[in-house]
Amino acid sequence: MQVTQTLNEGLMRGYKLIVTAEELDAKVNEKLAEAAPEVEMKGFRKGKVPMALLRKQFGPRLLGEAMQESVDGVMAKHFEESGDRPAMQPKVEMKNEGWKEGDDVEVDMTYEALPDIPEVDLSKIKLEKLVVEADDASIDEALQKLAESSQNFEDRKKGSKSKDGDQVVIDFVGKVGGEAFQGGAAEDFPLTLGSGQFIPGFEEQLVGVKAGDEMTVEVSFPEAYGNKELAGQAATFDVTVKAVKEPKPATLDDDLAKKYGAESLDALKTQVSERIKSEYDSASRAVMKRALLDALDDVVSFDLPPSLVEAEAAQIAHQLWHDENPDHQGHNHDKIEPTEEHKKLAERRVRLGLLLAELGQKAEIKVTDAEMTQAVMNQARQYPGQERQFFEFVQQNAQMRQQLQAPIFEDKVVDHIFEQTTVKEKKSSKDELQKAVDALDDE
Structure with a gap:
């Protein structure tokens, strides 16, 4: 095997690799010798097939394997001896395109070598660490948010209009082109206004409704909607408002704590x-x-x-x-x-x-x-x-x-x-x- 450097500019490296025909032939014979004991062929006992016949039968395939393994071996040895580490996969090109059995294999390899990294005196680097304690105000604020997230909803006074943040209990039927579509209907559905649970424009039209109201909500499904059949389609929803409920934060007590595993x-x-x-x-x-x-x-x-x-x-x-x-x-x-x-x-x-x-x-x-x-x-x-x-x-x-x-x-x-x-x-x-x-x- 021969390795000759052809390029050395900055971090770019280039080499010409040559695997001789004799080396390839020896590699093929080595592979045939390894496989011979397990080969069975008509007219011969297992492991007794003549080498010439094995070479005729399996030589072409093994030659390709030997060629790849030889080139890989040359590259691996080069990187081990040179200490180079390629930044990305080396570019490898076979130069003698008209190669035939009995010829040497000539390969060009180019790559960018990773640079030598200079030593750094880390002890000279000075850093500042910001230390912040959890004060009572932050703890109380977090607890209040837990209480709000555990809120219950209670019926508003009869005739009261819904507000953003309220829960409305609704029946609805969705339609596209006047026809109801699959998955577009529900009964006694609890919807928190402002939660973004429904498609854009739906919840906003339910602000200001009262229990007992019946209305039609007009919206359009987003272009990127998951259901491609509905994406970008104009739709209507026949809605019946069955209840309007206001949020009531949970009480900060032991019962709330137990709800969160404390x-x-x-x-x-x-x-x-x-x-x-x-x-x-x-x-x-x-x-x-x-x-x-x-x-x-x-x-x-x-x-x-x-x-x-x-x-x-x-x-x-x-x-x-x-x-x-x-x-x-x-x-x-x-x-x-x-x-x-x-x-x-x-x-x-x-x-x-x-x-x-x-x-x-x-x-x-x-x-x-x-x-x-x-x-x-x-x-x-x-x-x-x-x-x-x-x-x-x-x-x-x-x-x-x-x-x-x-x-x-x-x-x-x-x-x-x-x-x-x-x-x-x-x-x-x-x-x-x-x-x-x-x-x-x-x-």
């Missing part, structure tokens, strides 16, 4: 306090993580593989376009060209991604099986009733496993870096923390 109101307050503190800590960590990434971006500089930057910029542009056009489903749209702003953000992401990967590798940080299982379980909850199918999908999809693993690995690396930096705690208020969190979205 033994008493005091125990519920403790749970709420711990949850709020956990939320504050999570927000504080996000702020500190951004500060860390900004600091690393300032002190680290190295060449970036253009292919990674281009791929990341395209992904950013594509995602932002869909964020700005939420009604456009699928990807049947014109190509979205990344802007200079997209490219600048892509460079930052690629630089920090390579740096974190390097620091994580040196620290021997791994994502455990237990952490991956927990991540899969958390994701599976988004598909109620289909959890098993989701687990099977993840098991069979390496890209999906990588998507789940990447943020876990990054967070573990960031926590590792936090331990190496100088962190100063600063007592702050909830408003100060919220302001810092809001600033993350502005950048």
